[in-house]
Amino acid sequence: MKRFSLPHKNEFRRILSSRHFRSALCLSLIICTLLYFLIVAFVVRQLSGTMTDKAVGTANTVCADMQGTLSAIQSNAVSISSLKSVKEIVNLDRPSLDDYVDVSSDLSAFSSTIDYESVDIFLLKPRRVYVSRMGMYEFSDYPGRDLIALIEENSIMGAKWLVGRNYVRYYSEQYPIPVATYLLRLPIDSSNGTGFIAIHLSFETVSRLIEARRQPGYGILLSYQGVPIYSTQKDFQSTGTFFDDANAYASSHGFLSACSGEGTDVQCAVLVPRSVLWDSLMPFVPAAVIVYLTILVLSAVGAYIYSASLLRPVDQLVRKAGSLVIDPGNEYDQLNSAFDRLSDEVSRIQRQMQRDLPLVRDQIILTLLGNYTEVPEDYSEQGISFPFDSFAVISASLPERVNEPGNTLREPLKMIVRRHSLEKLAPLGRVYSAFGESQNVLFLINMDYTPGIKKELQRLCGELSRELREAIAMPVLLSAGIGPKGVRVPYQAYLQARRAMPFLDEEETVGLSGPGEYALPVDPSLIRGLAQCVLDRDAPALRERLSQCFDALTPGPEDAVQLRRFSQLILYHVQARLFELDIPSQTAPFTAAMKKLDSAPSCDACLSILLGWCSAQIDAGSALPEKSYQYVREAIAFIERHYGENISVPQIAQQVAVNPVYLNKLFKLATGKTISEYLNYYRIEMGKELLLREDATVNAVASGLGYNDVRSFIRFFKKFTGLTPKDFRRQNLPETGSNSTDDGKDSD
Template identity: 25%
Template structure:
């Protein structure tokens, strides 16, 4: 009772602290601030409403004017193109030349020209009508027929104040392609815009010419203007580049209007205010960059203020209603929303390790957040611990299964489900994965070998288990510095189907992991066993198959069933051994290399050769090269140290391909030294070059040109001379020397591989890694790992 009483007291103190600065009070403050925001914004809106409305109307007018401008520019562009086509029409040019003496041929040209005119303006979208006035011939050619000029005047202009003489005189004048008001030209015949262009300019002494007149489609133009007027109550005016009125939606007094627009070239659009008939008008205008025309939209200024006042009054009314209702709802909602939160805090406090009194330092939410974080952290830590334990137990179980360390009589089928595993069928097989190289998967500056290995194991485990589980199921585990995959086949899987499936998994794993992650590995595969109790035997088969890795190249797949050994000896006669020694004594590397390859190939060609026998052969050949060096009286200690390193590498499980390359390099050096010993007294230049390389191999500028300059000889002569003396190019010798020097530095773990590359004179670490793998058969990091493991 005392504990309960103390807990209630602590909770009461905490709740009192929260009432002073808790969520309920903050909610009320927040609601009050929310209510104040519209009031403040409305005050600012009151002063900005007119400006905003005006600006919006200006932008809307500008958009409509821009649209009308584009449409008018389409009109003018079409008129220019039409005028050009008519002026270039050969029939028109022929009629112009012979207009005073029209014959049958010219009348035929007129007929053809009228047909061409109809095709030019087949849509009548932009041009309503056009005609050509031939003043010398006193006739008119339209887009539909041929007329005498008096007849055409009677049909089109007789109702106007324009006389026939004035009409003829106006058209006979020189027109250099300009637009004008059709009503002004015809003195009231009809409204519209016309374009006049002289097609024939008279010579001196002549007073008449030929004029093309194009009348724009007035109905479509007025429809576009009415579309602009439909947005607001205003008038539209179109002025040419000389501020002459071309068209207007105001018919009565449009000609009497004067427009004081800015003259600056940069003012292509804008808005000005003028007084018309005692009323303020807002004029929005836009200028066309192509024609120079100006489109003006005049709107009474009172429309702007009416909209702004309406918006202001409506906003004030709505704000007043919102303030009253908001105040009432704020108090009610704050209390209503706080009750569930208060109950939640009490329930959490009763079950949490955090004391309720701590909540007084913040709000209820702070307390709940801290309590939830504490619970989730503990839950996450618990799950991580359980997961690690499950993984460790699962891996341990699989390793014990492979090594046969399960107690006798314990049914495996009953043990596996306890670790999330179950058998689908009785057939099983084991795949072993030996990592050859994974240096390409990491950056050069990543030095933690253990973390890199763990990450590579994780990648391979996930991918191989997924590949093996596509049709059957596979379980990966670490065992004896390798990865093992136990494949459990479905019921009624045949031996042939199982082997084909394992082959597909191994090949796809090598392809995908090698191309995507640059991880190289060898796979050995056991035969299919028919019960889980035979897993240790399957594992031993995979181990025995992996022994044949030394006979394979990297990224190989080795089957246990293909490794049955019947040969009990290897071929290496005394004659071949003596032949190899004689070639070394003579310094003939080509013959020595040929003999070396012949011995190795002869033994590899034997069927079912034992990996142990091949290893013995390589040991024997290393011994032969040691004897050859002794018989050649070579005293270079590094040669023997290198041979000893080769023997150590062979003992650690190096492949035949790598050992062949290593022994070839060693043989090459012995032959070169033997040849050098024979010619030492005669060729001192060779010794000097070798000494210079040994002294300055760390200089990345060391090369043929630098050495030739040092000894004052031509680079091509030096290259040819060095090849004759050593049997290899100078560049190759320098690279090999640098690789040899880098090997000693690689044995020191505190030096980064990049620093070793710089010390021995390579420009880039990628070049160093590529050459090291070329000459040594492995990467620098693998070489370091091998020697660290040996130490």
């Protein structure tokens, strides 16, 4: 076990003076400081919220107290109006002294309940006012002229609060004073009033009620019906909405505001001085400073450990690069010198890759032509791009004699063919070339599919064929294929070119094949069946299928030309089918069979030639290559792992990394079923086992097998077994009878 040892003094100094340490320390300090102050801000916010909540509680209490006081005034006014003496005096035209004495006696109890400024009774008939604390006044002598004017307007039908009016008394220097007056019309059960009760509550009384609740240092603003009735702040003025004015005042004077009573008559705002908040934070300041200093120390320690862990591999790298770690803090300069040497080596490698770029391009082109995959728009690093959506492929084939042993002209001839072809085909679009097998040169053309593109390609190939014959003094077979419009799969164009090649010879050196070329008026399944017979090496079935083709679809025996052409097309399509599946097939036997068919005298002769060629393919061991079988095995393995999910053919092909159409063809040839058929077949086989469980339901089994609709499961189950799931359960679980749990309907 390696023992821990303290760093050497020189190493310690080198780490502290290194750029790693400085940058790590600065970064850690910035991050830790930000986090620290974020936490402090959070704590301050929480404390501020707590103080605000307490202030809201105070505001709620003040509002409740004030609302209780005002409600008591309203209740007392109603109680006074129900007194017998009051009812009688408001209906008298000329009340006597005894009547006033009775009223004064009854009102004494209410005057002592709350510290009212005064309780006044206005008598409309005699036009007099009884004032609880001053006696009797005529309307003309009553000091509250604003109330007299309001009563005489006869605009108050029930009750009304008058807040902020000045209450006046004669012969007193402390008046007028602001009051809140509650005015109630008498009698309250009549539409025609004969008097009023006015109860005056002074703002001084309100102040005493609030001061009992106010915490030291806090400010309180109180309003009733939007009119300020109390304020600890002398300079507060409300000219608009009370709460808006209170919050604006708090913000401009450094308070935290807490409001209560929004939407009610009584509204209160409690102002919390920020000094109170800071005073509550002061006890925590020493601890916060200690924590921050600890963070600084830990940041320095962490930066040192981090720098040491980084510098050790750097030192090793520098030593491996051939330098020595000598000067402290100079590791970047040492790395720069080391990486300069590495950069030179990388540049040398890049120059070598640039020289090898043509080989890389050839390999890319051969890969695109040999795989059924959609190509991307460009290979920018290799200087290849495909801006158009259509492709054509030309296969230029030299004569067989260039492959003879000792012939050293094959490669130079291919270079000549390549140079002439690239120059000639350049007007069509982007043209790329690659050397194929033996005497072949392949050209991939990315072009814009226009209406006259086939004629233009045919013309250029004809001119190119004549130029090449003159340049190398031998014929060059040019087999051209055009892929479907808008399909970015060069492999399809390559298949068309391969299909046209067998029809060429030294006299007819140019062949062009596109979608729909060499069409055969035969059910495609018959041609697929012939290719399948070759793959399965089933000679009897092959003879039977060929007989079916000739019996059902060939022209009459008297039309020999059409008969030969029909036979050649059958041979061509079977050969093309084998090409599509990448099954090797010799060209020479095919060409020989084509020539024999040119002179075949009868239907039996044509049939015999076709049987002979197909039998030769069987004897040669034509079969799907191992790579194709590997694709099929991977697809089956994926289906068996994920059959319970909602998978599709494109998903399966994506897992296998081949085109869905190509994979479906291979799957059909290898298993006799399409991918969809096999997927449903396998699901039904698994469903049989699940249905044998007594607690299983049809709906649950269908869902577990990946079917979104139980009716689809029932339909496929009946297709593969001849029974519905319910009938299958009855046959295999007879003891359950009708008690088995089937919540799905057995109908298609």
